[in-house]
Amino acid sequence: MDFSLKIEEKLFLQMIREFAEKEVKPLAAEIDEMERFPIETAEKMGKIGIMGIPVPIEFGGQGGTNQMYSMAVEELSRVCGTTGVVVSAHTSLCIAPILENGTQEQKMKYLPKLASGEWIGAFGLTEPNAGTDAALQQTTAIDAGDKWILNGSKIFITNAGYAHVYIVIAMTDKSQGTKGISAFIVEQGTPGFTIGKKEKKLGIRGSATCELIFENCEIPKENLLGKVGKGFGLAMKTLDGGRIGIAAQALGIAQGAMDETVKYTKERKQFGKSIAKFQNTQFQLADLETKIQASRLLVRCAAYKKDNNLPYSNDAAMAKLFAAETAMEVTTKAVQFHGGYGYTREYPVERMMRDAKITEIYEGTSEVQRMVIAANLLK
Amino acid sequence: MKIIVCIKQVPDTTEVKLDPVTGTLIRDGVPSIINPDDKGGLELALELKDKYGAEVTVITMGPLQAEAVLREAFAMGADKAILLTDRKFAGADTLATSNAIAGAIRTLDYDLVITGRQAIDGDTAQVGPQIAEHLDIPQVTYLQSLKYDGKNTFTIRKATEDGYQIVAVDSPCLVTVLSTANKARYMTVRGIVEAFDKTIEVWGADKIDVDESKLGLKGSPTKVKKAFTKGIKSAGQVYEVDTEEAIGILVSKLKEKFII
Amino acid sequence: MNKSEYKNVFVFAEQRDGNIQGVAFELLGKARDLANQLQEEVYAILLGGKDIEQKAESLIAFGADRVILATEKELEQYTTETYAQAICQIVNDYKPSILLLGATTIGRDLGPRLSARLTTGLTADCTKLEISEEKELLMTRPAFGGNLMATIICSDHRPQMSTVRPGVMKAMEKDETRKGKIDRVTINFNKSKFKVRIIETVKEKSDMIDITEAKILVSGGRGVGTEKGFESMEELAKLLNAEVAASRAAVDAGLIDHDRQVGQTGKTVRPDLYFAFGISGAIQHIAGMEESEFIVAINKDRYAPIMQIADLGIVGDVRKIIPALTERLKGLKK
Numbered sequence: 012m013d014f015s016l017k018i019e020e021k022l023f024l025q026m027i028r029e030f031a032e033k034e035v036k037p038l039a040a041e042i043d044e045m046e047r048f049p050i051e052t053a054e055k056m057g058k059i060g061i062m063g064i065p066v067p068i069e070f071g072g073q074g075g076t077n078q079m080y081s082m083a084v085e086e087l088s089r090v091c092g093t094t095g096v097v098v099s100a101h102t103s104l105c106i107a108p109i110l111e112n113g114t115q116e117q118k119m120k121y122l123p124k125l126a127s128g129e130w131i132g133a134f135g136l137t138e139p140n141a142g143t144d145a146a147l148q149q150t151t152a153i154d155a156g157d158k159w160i161l162n163g164s165k166i167f168i169t170n171a172g173y174a175h176v177y178i179v180i181a182m183t184d185k186s187q188g189t190k191g192i193s194a195f196i197v198e199q200g201t202p203g204f205t206i207g208k209k210e211k212k213l214g215i216r217g218s219a220t221c222e223l224i225f226e227n228c229e230i231p232k233e234n235l236l237g238k239v240g241k242g243f244g245l246a247m248k249t250l251d252g253g254r255i256g257i258a259a260q261a262l263g264i265a266q267g268a269m270d271e272t273v274k275y276t277k278e279r280k281q282f283g284k285s286i287a288k289f290q291n292t293q294f295q296l297a298d299l300e301t302k303i304q305a306s307r308l309l310v311r312c313a314a315y316k317k318d319n320n321l322p323y324s325n326d327a328a329m330a331k332l333f334a335a336e337t338a339m340e341v342t343t344k345a346v347q348f349h350g351g352y353g354y355t356r357e358y359p360v361e362r363m364m365r366d367a368k369i370t371e372i373y374e375g376t377s378e379v380q381r382m383v384i385a386a387n388l389l390k
Numbered sequence: 391m392k393i394i395v396c397i398k399q400v401p402d403t404t405e406v407k408l409d410p411v412t413g414t415l416i417r418d419g420v421p422s423i424i425n426p427d428d429k430g431g432l433e434l435a436l437e438l439k440d441k442y443g444a445e446v447t448v449i450t451m452g453p454l455q456a457e458a459v460l461r462e463a464f465a466m467g468a469d470k471a472i473l474l475t476d477r478k479f480a481g482a483d484t485l486a487t488s489n490a491i492a493g494a495i496r497t498l499d500y501d502l503v504i505t506g507r508q509a510i511d512g513d514t515a516q517v518g519p520q521i522a523e524h525l526d527i528p529q530v531t532y533l534q535s536l537k538y539d540g541k542n543t544f545t546i547r548k549a550t551e552d553g554y555q556i557v558a559v560d561s562p563c564l565v566t567v568l569s570t571a572n573k574a575r576y577m578t579v580r581g582i583v584e585a586f587d588k589t590i591e592v593w594g595a596d597k598i599d600v601d602e603s604k605l606g607l608k609g610s611p612t613k614v615k616k617a618f619t620k621g622i623k624s625a626g627q628v629y630e631v632d633t634e635e636a637i638g639i640l641v642s643k644l645k646e647k648f649i650i
Numbered sequence: 651m652n653k654s655e656y657k658n659v660f661v662f663a664e665q666r667d668g669n670i671q672g673v674a675f676e677l678l679g680k681a682r683d684l685a686n687q688l689q690e691e692v693y694a695i696l697l698g699g700k701d702i703e704q705k706a707e708s709l710i711a712f713g714a715d716r717v718i719l720a721t722e723k724e725l726e727q728y729t730t731e732t733y734a735q736a737i738c739q740i741v742n743d744y745k746p747s748i749l750l751l752g753a754t755t756i757g758r759d760l761g762p763r764l765s766a767r768l769t770t771g772l773t774a775d776c777t778k779l780e781i782s783e784e785k786e787l788l789m790t791r792p793a794f795g796g797n798l799m800a801t802i803i804c805s806d807h808r809p810q811m812s813t814v815r816p817g818v819m820k821a822m823e824k825d826e827t828r829k830g831k832i833d834r835v836t837i838n839f840n841k842s843k844f845k846v847r848i849i850e851t852v853k854e855k856s857d858m859i860d861i862t863e864a865k866i867l868v869s870g871g872r873g874v875g876t877e878k879g880f881e882s883m884e885e886l887a888k889l890l891n892a893e894v895a896a897s898r899a900a901v902d903a904g905l906i907d908h909d910r911q912v913g914q915t916g917k918t919v920r921p922d923l924y925f926a927f928g929i930s931g932a933i934q935h936i937a938g939m940e941e942s943e944f945i946v947a948i949n950k951d952r953y954a955p956i957m958q959i960a961d962l963g964i965v966g967d968v969r970k971i972i973p974a975l976t977e978r979l980k981g982l983k984k
Contacts (some may be wrong), residue, residue, distance in 0.1 A: 018586060019582055019583055019585070019586050022461060022462065022465065022577070022582050022585065023579065023582050026465075026576055026577045026582060029576070030576055058578075059575075059576045059577070059578045059579065060578045060579035060580050060581075061579065063579075064579050068580065072580075073578065073579035073580040073583065074579075074580055074583050074584075075579050075580070075583055079579065079583075278933045401794075483771065484762070484772070485765065485766060485769070485770075485771065485772075488766060507758075511793065511794050512793060513774070513775060513791075513792065513793055513794075514772075514773075514774040514775070515758050515762070515774060516761070516762035516765070516772055516774060517762075518762070519730075519759065519761075519762035519763045519766070520762045520763070520765065520766040522763065523762075523763050523766035523767050524766060527845075528730070528731065528845035528846050529730055529759070529763065529846075530846060531730075531755075531758065531759040532755055532759070545849070549755065550755055550851070551666065551754055551755045551756070552666070552853050552854075553851070553852045553853040553854045554852050554854070555848060555849075555850065555851045555852070556848075556849040556850040556852075557846050557847060557848050557849060558846075558847045558849055559845055559846045559847070560845065563845070563846075610771070611769070611770050611771030611804050611806065611807035612771035612772070612773055612802050612803070612804045613802065613803055613804075613805070614800050614801070614802055615788065615801045615802065615803045616800070616801050617793070617798055617799065617800045617801075618798070618799050618800075619798055619799070626945070626960050626961035626962050626963060627961075627962055627963065628952065628957055628960070628963035628964075628965065629962075629963065629964050629965065630952060630965040631964070631965075631966070632966075633966060633967070633970045633971055633974050634974075636948075636964045636966050636971055636974075637971070637974050637975050637978050639962070639964065640946070640962075640964070640971075640975055641975075641978055641979070641982070643946070643962060644890070644979075647922075647923065647944070648817075648820055649866065649890060649891075649923065650890075650979065650982060
């Protein structure tokens with residue numbers, strides 16, 4: 012078992028760290044304050060291939076691995092949780108389902124532009140009445156011969172409004188239950204498809220989170236993704252991969268908060284010495300550091316399994332569950348260690364704490380992850 | 391168009407610290423990087439490649455670990471890479487270094503040689519012009535921008551002490567570039583993935599036609615007699631005096647430092 | 651090559667637009683000192699068009715015993731090849747033991763080309779030049795990004811070449827009573843080697859201020875207080891040939907532009923001299939300037955953190971000290 016990074020992974024890490032420091036970090040506070048989508052960063056990332064890391068070269072991608080992709084999300088999230096999720100939702104929730112389920116025509120039509128960042132991607136599953144109970148889909152897709160007609164709405168959709176390509180899950184045959192759900196590709200600008208309300212959120216405030224509204228939206232017949240009635244399974248499998256991305260995001264946020272805290276506790280002096288010299292600080296940081304490393308290994312393992320075509324759903328669930336809860340713990344403690352300063356926007360830890368929370372919720376709440384792990388354990 | 395870019399692997403000297411106890415340099419754990427001015431040179435070459443379809447060859451002289459900068463250059467878009475390495479080059483000052491590199495370049499076809507103005511470890515800014523002299527080609531230093539007429543003339547804007555100059559020169563020629571001349575591109579993901587599949591040519595002293603007496607320590611007119619750190623900063627003097635006296639102290643300090 | 655044939659200390663007297671550059675006089679000052687130790691003479695090399703003839707005398711007043719003067723049309727404007735050919739001819743004829751050039755844009759273009767052509771050693775950016783017991787030139791310079799100092803020698807090759815940055819050496823007091831000779835030489839150019847054609851020369855004052863390049867910074871913090879306070883700091887900076895910088899507090903208060911901010915969220919600077927006026931020395935600021943060569947802190951609080959890293963600390967009111975210092979410096983200039 013080789014735990015060391017491959018030589019190209021080391022060089023990749025060097026590049027993505029430099030990019031995160033120089034291009035992403037300077038904007039992090041501002042896009043959070045202004046609730047502004049970092050469109051200029053998305054363009055820069057597109058230029059150097061960060062928007063298409065695990066896409067094969069034949070589809071205009073970078074020919075990289077899921078391991079490298081998860082490292083990218085981690086490093087970006089370390090300085091900016093919002094930027095991390097832009098890449099994660101785009102790659103895991105839009106590119107991946109097309110790559111894994113699309114026809115050759117669909118792959119050739121969508122992947123090159125998604126991989127280059129010319130188009131941004133999104134994924135619409137959640138509805139006002141269908142969160143964890145995703146099977147309660149009420150958005151419908153009716154077979155109208157040479158087209159599909161969509162009606163309904165989706166909420167809390169990441170990248171909405173900036174994305175061009177949306178993977179939309181809808182009910183094609185209510186009588187079949189989960190076997191009556193299908194997946195579709197919808198492009199921005201399609202008549203009958205509008206972006207609704209943009210949510211004001213606690214964290215990842217720069218991430219665009221909006222409603223999708225379908226009113227007799229007609230899409231071409233060939234925009235069915237996968238087979239009719241197989242959409243629910245496709246969505247669940249997509250979320251498995253998405254979990255690796257979110258676990259990496261949570262890991263990055265935790266690491267970023269830890270970096271800040273180590274620096275601060277060394278500099279801050281009270282009672283005649285730096286607070287890093289107090290055992291209370293040392294012991295707590297040791298515990299948090301161990302949990303961060305454990306998160307990292309879980310993420311690495313899940314990505315490794317996906318890269319090697321091994322079953323990874325359970326590993327991804329464990330990675331997300333653990334990394335998200337670790338991120339919440341680390342960032343909360345980070346604010347505490349910074350004292351009053353940590354509560355102000357002068358230091359980034361309060362933003363990291365606000366950003367961390369969502370990782371316990373989206374792409375499957377921690378409760379869902381527990382369901383997945385228990386089911387796997389007790390089958 | 392064929393372009394040769396000379397790059398150097400250097401320790402990131404902005405990260406070097408002094409040991410507070412011994413006062414010596416801590417070199418361990420200091421990351422190695424492509425010298426910033428050389429990166430500017432590589433970026434210039436890649437921009438010319440984008441615009442005119444040039445072939446870009448990078449060359450570096452150093453120990454085996456200098457291979458890392460060649461891989462980075464590949465990942466940024468270089469086409470070919472040469473590692474010039476040999477025990478015989480060890481201990482070289484700038485003249486011996488430039489002799490070795492010129493010897494290697496002499497065996498290649500080129501229209502333009504690009505070097506960085508200076509390396510952040512040596513800081514001497516000599517090797518570029520010295521290479522030009524050995525190759526007997528004209529040089530233009532402090533390049534700010536370059537235009538190519540598609541045939542064999544370069545029109546270059548270069549910095550002068552108090553402004554700039556536009557000059558024209560035919561190929562082959564050598565230019566030196568500063569890191570501030572452009573914003574070097576990032577390596578692409580695909581570039582990184584493919585960089586390690588590309589071949590680096592490794593050349594020793596036997597491949598270049600240069601007399602051994604001109605290489606390495608033997609070929610170095612300058613030698614380091616001694617090297618020393620500036621020492622740890624000791625605490626300064628604090629004066630609690632009235633304004634008049636304060637001015638006196640400040641002025642005498644300024645005089646001491648030749649500032650006035 | 652016979653070392654003993656090489657004698658005397660030569661200085662390349664750089665001129666631009668017919669004006670001899672300050673660094674040339676500074677180098678003559680140092681050359682004078684070196685020549686005295688070697689019991690040899692100081693020669694100045696002056697190249698240019700007809701208009702520089704009249705300037706040759708000033709080189710003698712500043713320390714040269716002889717001026718080698720070449721006035722040719724080809725030397726009116728500097729190009730690498732014309733000047734390299736001229737100086738090589740002079741060096742081969744006169745055989746100097748030492749040749750000094752200013753580390754200016756021209757010096758850095760010309761110096762290495764010359765050293766390669768003459769197959770000799772060049773040590774750049776020297777901060778100290780001394781003569782050893784063996785009568786060799788000891789050239790000391792910073793290396794490793796400024797973290798290390800190295801003393802270099804060029805034992806077996808001549809001339810021993812060195813470039814020195816402007817402002818490092820000190821010119822002599824001008825002595826118009828000094829006597830010297832002027833050698834007028836004709837350069838035999840190989841015109842086939844003149845490959846670079848000058849199309850246009852433009853003089854312009856750059857607007858962009860890069861405080862990281864400044865050798866002296868006059869930096870102000872909350873203690874400077876007002877815009878007026880910063881204006882008077884600017885006056886002081888002008889007198890010292892310095893750039894104005896600031897701490898974050900001043901930038902946040904809208905007193906000065908962010909591109910002048912020193913510190914963790916601003917720029918990191920390593921000037922030769924850093925004045926901290928009314929800056930308390932929060933960690934974030936210190937992190938951006940602690941590597942300055944010499945730090946002078948003026949603050950009304952004796953225990954302000956900046957006092958701990960200052961080389962010279964003055965406890966006082968910056969609002970009084972800045973104008974007082976400015977007045978005193980104005981007086982000295984006259």
